Amino acid sequence: MRYEQTITLKDGRTCVLRNASEADAAAALANFILTHEETDFLASYPDEIRFTEEREAKLLKDKTESPWDVEILAEVDGRVVGLAGVDRVSAGEKMRHRAGLGISIEKAYWGLGIGRALTKACIECAKTAGYAQLELDVVASNTNAVALYESEGFIEYGRNPLGFRSRFTGYNELVLMRREL
Numbered sequence: 001m002r003y004e005q006t007i008t009l010k011d012g013r014t015c016v017l018r019n020a021s022e023a024d025a026a027a028a029l030a031n032f033i034l035t036h037e038e039t040d041f042l043a044s045y046p047d048e049i050r051f052t053e054e055r056e057a058k059l060l061k062d063k064t065e066s067p068w069d070v071e072i073l074a075e076v077d078g079r080v081v082g083l084a085g086v087d088r089v090s091a092g093e094k095m096r097h098r099a100g101l102g103i104s105i106e107k108a109y110w111g112l113g114i115g116r117a118l119t120k121a122c123i124e125c126a127k128t129a130g131y132a133q134l135e136l137d138v139v140a141s142n143t144n145a146v147a148l149y150e151s152e153g154f155i156e157y158g159r160n161p162l163g164f165r166s167r168f169t170g171y172n173e174l175v176l177m178r179r180e181l
Helices: 022-038 053-065 114-128 143-151
Strands: 004-008 014-019 070-076 079-088 098-105 133-139 155-166 170-180
Touching: 004 114, 014 053, 014 114, 022 053, 022 070, 022 079, 022 098, 053 070, 070 114, 079 114, 098 114, 114 133, 114 143, 133 143, 133 155, 143 170
Parallel strands: 098 133
Antiparallel strands: 004 014, 014 070, 070 079, 079 098, 133 170, 155 170
């Protein structure tokens, strides 16, 4: 799936949201690792990431060519500062109407509007792909993310009290959210 948009950030800089392509593999992977180092709210630790640049390139190529999945990067001053993806939950008939959403942004770029722009872009792409529902899990203590998702129409449909286990803080509750499209 293809996507491209230019936005103005809260600090006046320009941010390009576009498909992450094969050529972006090294920068996208570096951003993925960095964002997983900077916050404990993401699903893995940097030492658990087993992607290679070659595997990342293939993944990005496949997503660019997919009518259902997309990987969007946020680029400021030529630097990849965030990633967001929409991924089909299942290709099977009973669940192919559902997609998952994931977003990560470099900490230095938090609070500038990139998260909201990536969320909106993913909603738009999910609609274009024909999904009926977009879903995500968010650590309950990540109140800024919960508030953002709620403001973009996601509703809580449950909680998993032992859904996330941090090396630093132990078990954390996950908020399960969904948005009908």
